[in-house]
Amino acid sequence: MKNVVLKNFRNWTALIVQDDTPGRDSLARTLVNLGLVVRFALPRVTEAGEFTGVDIAFIDLDEAEGAVFDAAAAAGIPMIALVGSETPSRLGKAVRARITSHIQKPVRSSGVFTALFLAANENMRRAEITKEEATLKRRLAGRRTLVRAILTLMTRWGIDDQEAYGRLRRDAMEKRLTIEDVARAVLEPAEDEADPIDRLPDGTGGITKGPVRGLSIRGDQE
């Protein structure tokens, strides 16, 4: 996915948050030429619901209040600032709102495609990074559990750490679970030793003693 570049914005819905100005018409017309469906909202009355079904927002940086940006950010859509006053107070608002791209006012047709192109792609990259971040955080949180699970397996079967890790990994792959989930299952207290799910067909025990159904790492050395 990393090298994908969005190039076509056919049937995307754009919300232009701006008062009725000649520049707004020019922006809307260019967006329609690009295949987008255009909706309008006034910069002072925008509610969170306005962004439902919207794929990209064009927001007047001079007119719009902070709540507008918050609502767009909550929707996770790319935001393009329509910039008039190039002053720190306005631009600071753009930075805090994590604006993805901008167009200078008054809006002319040239520059619109570039802003749209950059914003849509930058937003996609950010979404990927956010997802990766969540994965990394989960991994980090599970690291202590993983270390304890490895130690448990080493003690239980007298194997080395690499072998223990290898078994956890194999089982995670077979069960299509994360290795952290498998590790957690290994550490679950043995409440239900007789659970048939936790038994292998040949009668040897699974390594996961907990009640997590379907988890079993073969105890070859038992």
Place this chain on the structure above:
Amino acid sequence: MKGARDLLADPAIVHVVGCYTSSSRKEILPILEKRDALLWYPSHYEGFETSENVVYSGAAPNQHIVPLAKYLLGQSRRRGWLVGSNYVWAWENNRILREALGIAGGSVMGERYVPVGETDLRDIARQIILDRPDFVFTTLIGSSLFAFLDDLRRLAEAAGLDQAVDIPIASCSLSEAELPLIGRVAAGHLSSSVYFSTVETPENRRFTEAWNARCLGLGHASADAEATYVAVHLLARAIERAGSDGFEAVREAVRGIHFTAPQGEIEVDAMNVHCTLHPRIGVSRDDGTFDIVWESGEPVSPDPYLTWTQDSEFRIAAATHLKAVP
């Protein structure tokens, strides 16, 4: 550029018909915008623009490179070699063609750009003869193009190949204006264009007769000649409709105007102010004209950003040929 600035310094001038390259158009756009003037741009170009200060009477990419890609795929020509002059016309057309080939299971065997005006292209021609692609797509212009056509034909002959059949050269810019300058290797090249002097319409008979009486020294009538003729007529009609020659009035009046052009009926798109046109593929002849080997059954609406061009069109074009083979 200085010419444009001087011309537009006269406040009485509101409409300019002209510009050929995209870079010249982009350069004068800021002046047009500042001056509220309208450019009537009579050239095919690479698209990705819808300026409020331009009326586009030439072909957009969905009316030149897209039909050419589909034509080549329909001929089972899937492996291309791309040679171009190093500027935006070449980059964008090559990108579109590369993607079309990729979608249809074809490939780009080589891609090379040379500076505008470069005439030593023998190494590229030699490599192409070795690679034996199904076709060459060229965006070379001027002397680079003439040198390349000559080199490739010569090397193909030496290798016992019939270049026009075995490795045809296709382009979206070869026109009647260039053919007399190419000389002995002018025939057998593919060109995608909305106009050829050999189009058979009553309007074109009139147009070519008038052209031949006055301008035959420039070669037969070409797409650029026709697009310029169209632009002037659209301008006149828009002024008539607006009842004024003012910038805004004319720009609004031109939207949706119809005109019986030499290429056929055309219409100015109300939204993007490009024209609905008639894509065709021609094969050059040694008398300086083209045999039209394919033409679109329907006029094609302009899609300057290729928003509505679907990937499936290229797959269908490639598959259509396979079905036709017994």
